[in-house]
Amino acid sequence: MAAHAASELWQLSAAEASRLLADREISSVELTDACLERIAAVDDRISAYITVTADLARQQATDADRRIAGVPMQIKDLLCTNGIATTCASRMLAEYIPVYDATAVARLREHGAVLLGKGNMDEFGMGSSTENSAFFPTRNPWDTGRVPGGSSGGSAAAVSAGAAPFALGTDTGGSIRQPASFCGVTGLKPTYGRVSRYGLVAYASSLDQVGPIARDAADCALILQSIAGHDSRDATSLPDAVPDYSAALTGDISGLRLGVPSEYFAEGMDAGVRAAVTAAIDQLAALGAEIREVSLPTTQYALACYYIIAPSECSANLARYDGVKYGYSHQGDGDMWEAMERTRQHGFGPEVKRRIMLGAFALSSGYYDAYYHKAQQVRTLIRQDFAHVFEEVDALAAPVSPVVAFPIGERTDDPVRMYLVDVYTLPVNMAGLPAMSVPCGFSNGLPVGLQLIGPHLSEDRLLNIAHTYQQATEWHRERPGI
Amino acid sequence: MQYETVIGLEVHVQLHTRSKMFCGCPADYQAAEPNTRTCPVCLGLPGALPVINRRAVEYTVLTGLALNCRIPEFTKFDRKNYPYPDLMKGYQISQYDLPLALDGFLEIDGDTQLGLGRRRIGVERVHLEEDVGSYDDRGEGYSLVDVNRSGVPLMEVVSKPDMRSAEEARQYLTLLHSIVQYLGVSTGNMQDGNFRCDANVSIRPVGSQILGTRTEVKNMNSFRAVYQALEYEVVRQREVIEDGGAVVQETRGWIEEREVTVSQRSKEYAHDYRYFPEPDLPPLRIGPERVAELAAELPEFAPQRSARFQADLALSGYDADLLAGSRSMANYFETTLTAIAANPKAVADYISGKDTAARFLMGQVMRLTKGQAQPELALRLVQEGLELQKTRGSLEP
Numbered sequence: 112m113a114a115h116a117a118s119e120l121w122q123l124s125a126a127e128a129s130r131l132l133a134d135r136e137i138s139s140v141e142l143t144d145a146c147l148e149r150i151a152a153v154d155d156r157i158s159a160y161i162t163v164t165a166d167l168a169r170q171q172a173t174d175a176d177r178r179i180a181g182v183p184m185q186i187k188d189l190l191c192t193n194g195i196a197t198t199c200a201s202r203m204l205a206e207y208i209p210v211y212d213a214t215a216v217a218r219l220r221e222h223g224a225v226l227l228g229k230g231n232m233d234e235f236g237m238g239s240s241t242e243n244s245a246f247f248p249t250r251n252p253w254d255t256g257r258v259p260g261g262s263s264g265g266s267a268a269a270v271s272a273g274a275a276p277f278a279l280g281t282d283t284g285g286s287i288r289q290p291a292s293f294c295g296v297t298g299l300k301p302t303y304g305r306v307s308r309y310g311l312v313a314y315a316s317s318l319d320q321v322g323p324i325a326r327d328a329a330d331c332a333l334i335l336q337s338i339a340g341h342d343s344r345d346a347t348s349l350p351d352a353v354p355d356y357s358a359a360l361t362g363d364i365s366g367l368r369l370g371v372p373s374e375y376f377a378e379g380m381d382a383g384v385r386a387a388v389t390a391a392i393d394q395l396a397a398l399g400a401e402i403r404e405v406s407l408p409t410t411q412y413a414l415a416c417y418y419i420i421a422p423s424e425c426s427a428n429l430a431r432y433d434g435v436k437y438g439y440s441h442q443g444d445g446d447m448w449e450a451m452e453r454t455r456q457h458g459f460g461p462e463v464k465r466r467i468m469l470g471a472f473a474l475s476s477g478y479y480d481a482y483y484h485k486a487q488q489v490r491t492l493i494r495q496d497f498a499h500v501f502e503e504v505d506a507l508a509a510p511v512s513p514v515v516a517f518p519i520g521e522r523t524d525d526p527v528r529m530y531l532v533d534v535y536t537l538p539v540n541m542a543g544l545p546a547m548s549v550p551c552g553f554s555n556g557l558p559v560g561l562q563l564i565g566p567h568l569s570e571d572r573l574l575n576i577a578h579t580y581q582q583a584t585e586w587h588r589e590r591p592g593i
Numbered sequence: 594m595q596y597e598t599v600i601g602l603e604v605h606v607q608l609h610t611r612s613k614m615f616c617g618c619p620a621d622y623q624a625a626e627p628n629t630r631t632c633p634v635c636l637g638l639p640g641a642l643p644v645i646n647r648r649a650v651e652y653t654v655l656t657g658l659a660l661n662c663r664i665p666e667f668t669k670f671d672r673k674n675y676p677y678p679d680l681m682k683g684y685q686i687s688q689y690d691l692p693l694a695l696d697g698f699l700e701i702d703g704d705t706q707l708g709l710g711r712r713r714i715g716v717e718r719v720h721l722e723e724d725v726g727s728y729d730d731r732g733e734g735y736s737l738v739d740v741n742r743s744g745v746p747l748m749e750v751v752s753k754p755d756m757r758s759a760e761e762a763r764q765y766l767t768l769l770h771s772i773v774q775y776l777g778v779s780t781g782n783m784q785d786g787n788f789r790c791d792a793n794v795s796i797r798p799v800g801s802q803i804l805g806t807r808t809e810v811k812n813m814n815s816f817r818a819v820y821q822a823l824e825y826e827v828v829r830q831r832e833v834i835e836d837g838g839a840v841v842q843e844t845r846g847w848i849e850e851r852e853v854t855v856s857q858r859s860k861e862y863a864h865d866y867r868y869f870p871e872p873d874l875p876p877l878r879i880g881p882e883r884v885a886e887l888a889a890e891l892p893e894f895a896p897q898r899s900a901r902f903q904a905d906l907a908l909s910g911y912d913a914d915l916l917a918g919s920r921s922m923a924n925y926f927e928t929t930l931t932a933i934a935a936n937p938k939a940v941a942d943y944i945s946g947k948d949t950a951a952r953f954l955m956g957q958v959m960r961l962t963k964g965q966a967q968p969e970l971a972l973r974l975v976q977e978g979l980e981l982q983k984t985r986g987s988l989e990p
């Protein structure tokens with residue numbers, strides 16, 4: 112094998128690395144060492160990692176060199192890793208060590224992926240900036256005074272900074288797409304049920320999904336191939352066969368009917384975002400897509416709908432954290448109930464508490480019909496809106512967020528102002544549809560993401576659109592100077 | 594003033610499935626060491642998800658059919674939210690508004706002392722849920738939690754408030770117990786906790802259509818305890834009212850040793866369960882074809898079997914009920930009749946005074962039941978069968 116400089120190695124995309132490993136041009140040990148060195152070089156500035164599993168990574172890399180795959184990865188700390196701390200970026204689980212692997216993690220391990228460590232995030236997946244981590248905020252590699260987005264901020268930042276070739280994130284209201292957009296990397300949220308949720312610590316059960324964050328669409332295809340498919344341990348996982356995602360990357364989108372929803376280009380959007388996204392749509396037209404204006408009238412209700420349904424489900428999902436069985440336990444004086452209350456008072460951060468209270472209220476007797484039930488009915492309308500539009504077009508193009516990465520601390524005093532950065536990603540989760548974030552330019556030096564949304568189980572189509580775009584553009588190759 | 598008693602019963606029946614309701618752990622936890630029948634799912638560990646036990650659903654539908662219920666085509670699970678150390682997830686997966694079975698009934702003989710004859714006791718619903726762990730408050734500042742029972746399938750049968758006395762409640766309970774046992778969906782052992790009964794009791798002036806304030810009575814661990822507790826509670830409520838007071842809506846526990854019910858109002862937490870549909874489980878569609886298949890699996894139950902023994906064999910009601918009492922007993926009895934009918938020489942020997950004939954036939958019964966029957970029981974049944982043969986002359990109808 113020819114010697115490669117470490118700096119060349121950590122810049123490889125997952126697909127490139129996989130090819131070089133397969134051709135025995137590089138070894139997994141070399142690649143992993145390079146990534147670990149890169150982490151050591153940048154992580155004190157961006158704090159993308161909660162835990163770095165250096166010894167494990169080297170051991171797995173050694174194993175992997177005996178097989179073909181050996182690409183190192185980061186796993187968001189919301190996914191269970193057997194024997195390795197899974198904190199969900201919460202004091203409540205700061206020392207919690209699961210006794211099993213999440214299915215998505217197990218499948219990647221079976222394919223020989225190497226675990227570099229667990230990624231920082233907003234606590235329990237609740238947040239849009241990774242500022243809600245109980246430990247430390249992650250910093251955007253493009254400007255360390257700014258947020259990387261959230262809740263998968265640690266994952267997007269790691270990939271962006273070369274501190275991982277790829278990462279597994281999760282998306283409940285935009286948590287893969289939005290940080291991917293803020294950090295200039297590619298992310299994919301699959302159709303609800305496409306990837307098993309077994310081992311994904313639940314936030315909002317009917318919305319959560321696991322997905323890849325990587326340097327380009329080809330990487331996302333490779334990773335999705337490894338994790339997608341039915342899991343008998345997840346009753347909501349889809350039985351549908353998994354197509355060959357890499358084979359779907361034909362690079363040809365001629366004749367593709369691409370819808371542009373007018374409601375996603377509202378007033379108040381960052382001008383640079385609007386410009387970059389519009390240019391990207393023009394580029395797709397130049398590549399052969401037929402652009403059509405469409406309308407999704409229920410878009411304006413998605414935010415309210417999400418902030419009733421997600422907190423409601425989370426209020427039940429987080430009820431188990433009481434200090435009795437595992438995790439943080441605040442003992443002290445008083446009886447069992449008082450200990451439980453203190454555990455939750457000190458174990459949860461403010462945003463988590465906020466959502467638990469919202470959810471318990473929305474489900475409570477006398478209010479259930481007006482809030483939770485009504486929100487679920489509106490959700491059906493949102494789903495129908497998309498279904499209707501997908502009768503006329505094959506995919507939608509829109510911004511991921513109305514803004515680019517904002518300064519750390521800018522929106523932490525105003526929860527609603529924070530929630531608003533996800534207005535264009537939320538509706539997709541409500542409808543259970545697949546969507547991607549694709550780097551498409553910059554605004555004031557900060558990355559902008561193009562959102563591609565497709566009908567149920569159209570991941571192959573979306574990946575091909577993104578891949579075709581990435582063959583003709585260079586945005587996804589831009590690296591922060593860190 | 595004459596008062597009428599109004600009783601409704603909620604019976605929780607542990608289903609005799611191989612594995613738990615939402616995971617693959619073995620459901621037989623009785624003899625196991627604490628916390629050895631567990632997995633991430635029934636422990637409620639972060640990230641774990643439930644998967645429905647098909648057999649438990651089928652057992653519940655069978656029970657609903659046996660109780661003359663309607664089986665709706667569409668059913669789902671819901672989360673029932675409340676905090677307790679033995680409830681691992683902080684919510685119990687149960688069924689709220691779309692249960693597996695609705696609007697059934699059981700026919701009882703009625704309380705003759707009240708002048709009530711044979712009539713129907715309504716079954717409101719039959720639904721499926723998971724059991725919780727066991728919680729043992731040791732008192733000296735600590736309690737123990739055993740998760741083995743957490744997740745065991747639990748079927749709940751809710752009657753309408755149609756029973757008018759402790760005697761009617763006893764009849765209903767006995768019949769329900771016989772049915773679940775005949776179906777083989779539960780061993781129905783009250784002492785082991787497989788068959789638990791809670792009662793809702795109230796009284797009202799005779800002729801009134803308005804229900805009186807009810808109390809919930811729990812902790813009755815035998816049929817006798819149910820009978821005694823209900824008798825006691827009715828008297829207690831009447832005395833409260835006649836003393837000029839009002840019955841308080843509360844939960845009361847039956848104290849076996851003192852033969853009284855005692856108020857169990859402990860630390861108040863809101864009984865708002867905040868039910869919402871379980872997002873981790875898809876709703877179920879049980880089509881009419883499947884319901885018909887299950888209906889075809891229903892056995893002849895005790896009352897019908899007893900009636901047949903009385904009609905065909907001229908047995909007294911008492912004897913027939915006894916022999917039809919359990920499915921295994923009734924089966925052994927019918928096997929005995931088969932053995933007798935197949936061995937006329939043994940019968941003749943018996944009639945002419947040869948005792949060994951009975952033993953010979955007992956051996957035949959053991960062979961026919963593949964050694965399942967208890968020898969003493971088989972012998973007793975043979976002797977009864979032979980006596981029947983003697984008096985009737987033949988066992989043919």
